[in-house]
Each structure stands twice: as structure tokens, then as C-alpha cells.
Amino acid sequence: MAIARTLKHLVAGAVIGLAALGVAHAEEWKFAVEEGPGDVQTLYAEQFKKLVEQRSQGKVKVTIYTYGQLGNENDLTELTASGAIQFSNASPGHLGTFVPEVQILSLPFLLPEADAAKGEILSNSKALYGSLAKDFTAKGLKLFTIYPEGEMIWTTKKAVRKPADLGDVKFRVMTSPILIEQFKLYGANPVALPWGEVYGGLQMNVIQAQVNPAFFIESAKFHEVTDHLIYVGDVEYTTTVVSNADFYESLPAERKKMLDEVRSELQQYIFKTEREKNAAAVDKMLKDNPKLKVVKLTDAEREVFRKRAEPLGQKLVAMVGGRAGEILKQLKAEIQTANTQVSAK
Ligand code: 6CS
Numbered sequence: 001m002a003i004a005r006t007l008k009h010l011v012a013g014a015v016i017g018l019a020a021l022g023v024a025h026a027e028e029w030k031f032a033v034e035e036g037p038g039d040v041q042t043l044y045a046e047q048f049k050k051l052v053e054q055r056s057q058g059k060v061k062v063t064i065y066t067y068g069q070l071g072n073e074n075d076l077t078e079l080t081a082s083g084a085i086q087f088s089n090a091s092p093g094h095l096g097t098f099v100p101e102v103q104i105l106s107l108p109f110l111l112p113e114a115d116a117a118k119g120e121i122l123s124n125s126k127a128l129y130g131s132l133a134k135d136f137t138a139k140g141l142k143l144f145t146i147y148p149e150g151e152m153i154w155t156t157k158k159a160v161r162k163p164a165d166l167g168d169v170k171f172r173v174m175t176s177p178i179l180i181e182q183f184k185l186y187g188a189n190p191v192a193l194p195w196g197e198v199y200g201g202l203q204m205n206v207i208q209a210q211v212n213p214a215f216f217i218e219s220a221k222f223h224e225v226t227d228h229l230i231y232v233g234d235v236e237y238t239t240t241v242v243s244n245a246d247f248y249e250s251l252p253a254e255r256k257k258m259l260d261e262v263r264s265e266l267q268q269y270i271f272k273t274e275r276e277k278n279a280a281a282v283d284k285m286l287k288d289n290p291k292l293k294v295v296k297l298t299d300a301e302r303e304v305f306r307k308r309a310e311p312l313g314q315k316l317v318a319m320v321g322g323r324a325g326e327i328l329k330q331l332k333a334e335i336q337t338a339n340t341q342v343s344a345k
Helices: 003-021 040-055 073-082 100-106 115-124 126-137 177-185 195-203 214-219 245-249 253-288 299-309 312-320 324-344
Strands: 027-032 060-065 087-090 141-156 170-173 189-192 209-212 228-244 293-296
Touching: 027 040, 027 073, 040 060, 040 087, 040 141, 040 253, 073 087, 073 141, 073 228, 100 126, 100 177, 100 228, 100 312, 100 324, 115 126, 115 141, 115 253, 115 324, 126 141, 126 324, 141 214, 141 245, 141 253, 170 177, 170 195, 177 189, 177 299, 177 312, 195 209, 209 214, 214 228, 214 253, 228 245, 228 299, 312 324
Parallel strands: 027 060, 027 087, 170 189, 170 209, 228 293
Antiparallel strands: 087 228, 141 209, 141 228
16 A cells, blocks of 8 residues: 555545535544444544534544545554554554554563453553553554454354364464464464455465454455454453554643544443444344354363463563563552452442
8 A cells, every 4th residue: 555645535435525525624533444434433533423423513524434435454554653543453463563562562471351340441451551651642643442342253264272283374464563472372374464455365264263353254255264262361362543643642631622522422332332342243244154163262271271371471571672671560469459440240
């Protein structure tokens, strides 16, 4: 994707957008997501658009771009950092090539499993919104929010219950380097690709497996070119919403206040929405493809993968350097507190 061509297209789009609105001084905020129509990120962006346009009394118009309209996942981050667009989703699974510290969020067996503790960490963690956010700012991005999109499920051509089953499996992962390390530790042959190449890769048997939440497997139709859904219970898909840092900083105080309010309201909305979408997607996939087999690892089987993943945190710290070790330590302490508070209730 030629970024120059995209920039030209975006400027032209802004002018046409204003003319169509017939509003002399309306601001246009462009929000690009990494997913397609009806997917979790798109539903979030649509709700964001609704609230921002209502609360700014039409003075701000939000234009949403879905996956592919402006490029792939890494292109969206570049466009946001350069200020060509104002908001985008930047999932840690891809953003690690740009903000390496964010890969902490991709570590398996780390985030709390209980909804309340997970919500507390993803919405309010000082390690994330205080410490990690500084690494975003250094790259021209404001960390606006983080939310979950569902448990990661493997789609495979054969049943997998242990690392030895993955020996001959080319396993598609997102483009952050830590994911390659994770799947090597799990015993597979990982391959990093943007998601637009995954359906064809599975169909042509260039790759034999990939990992995503249920709603996404269903909407990208990966269940048509797979035989098994494997529930490992190792990690939740999380995404960040980022804004251009200079744009955000230059906003008047009342706009920032509006965005803070919108952000907290949308956390509740999106937690509920992703759960509903994921549950419905599993039913739909099993109906569409009755040959699909579901494998849920037992606690003992899961433990084998947990043990394999143990060195990953230290590998990440060594790979990224800088403040990554400090942030991970701070986050682990917060997770422990959040887990204890939830189990005390
Ligand atoms: O697998 C991926 O690359 C994509 N998965 C999700 C759930 N959202 C966007 C991301 O790029």
C-alpha cells in the first residue's frame, strides 16, 4: 500500500466530507479499524462515532474506515503516528513491530481470567496507562484505551493436545515478534502474516493453523478451511485504540473531557458486546460446518503449554530492553492485587 496515495485520498475525503455536511467549520476525525463490517472493533468505532457526534453537537464528524480501505494493520499505525488519521485500532499482536513494549499484553497466562479483574486491569492499570503509555507517546501515539475481543482459539487441520502434535504445523501468527517466540516454544513452525492472507493460506495448505477469537474466525470464514477448534485457555485477544499524540494534546480541555467520558462508557459496552458476539459465533460455525470438531484441553494438557511459555516474559524483556522489565513487574503486581480483590468478594 503506497502511503502517499493513501494520504492524497484522505485529504480529498476530508474536503468532500465537509462539503457534503454543509457545515462550515466541522472537524473530521478519521478512525480506522483492523477488522471488517460487523466485527468487534467496527462496533466499537460506530458507537464512538455516535457518542462523539452527539456530544459535540455535530461539530465533530467521525469517518470510519474498515480493514483494507487504508491498508493493513501496520499501515494504520503509521497513518495515525504521522497524523494522516486521528484514531485507529492497533492490536498488540501487530503493534509490537512499532511499540515493542506493548507485546507484554500478548504474553499468555498473564491477564486475569475473571471478568471483573480483567476489566479493572485493562481499563485502569497504572502500568499500562501510566508506564506503557509513555512508549506510545515516544512513537507519536496516544494510548486511548485497551479492551478485550475474546479468548484466542486455534483453528487446525488435525487435533492438537500437546506440543508434539504441532511439530509439522505451519502456524500463522500476527506480526509481533513475541508471537513467533511463543509458538516456537509451543513446538510449532510459526509464520507471521497480515490477516488478509490467512484464508487463502489455509485453503492452499501453505499454513495449517491460525489463532483468533471465535467472532473473528467466523466472520473471516476461517472455519470453512479448518477441521478443529482448539481451546487452550492461554490468552485473551486484546486491542488498543490509539490516537495521534499531537492531535490529542492540541484538543481543547472540553473535548478531552468528552473523550474521557466516551472512553469509560464504551468500556462497558464493548466488554458486553464482545462476549455476546463470541458466543453467537461458536454456534454459527458449528451449524455452518457440522464436521468441525471442538477440542478443549484438560487442565493437565494446558499446564504443559503453560510450562513451555514460562521463559517468554524474560525473552521479551531481553528482546525489548528499556523499561519493559519494569512495566511487566508493575503489571504483574497489579494483576495479583486485582485477582485477590475479586476472589475476596
Ligand atoms: O488476526 C488478525 O490479524 C486480526 N485479528 C483480530 C481479532 N482483529 C484484527 C487483527 O488484525
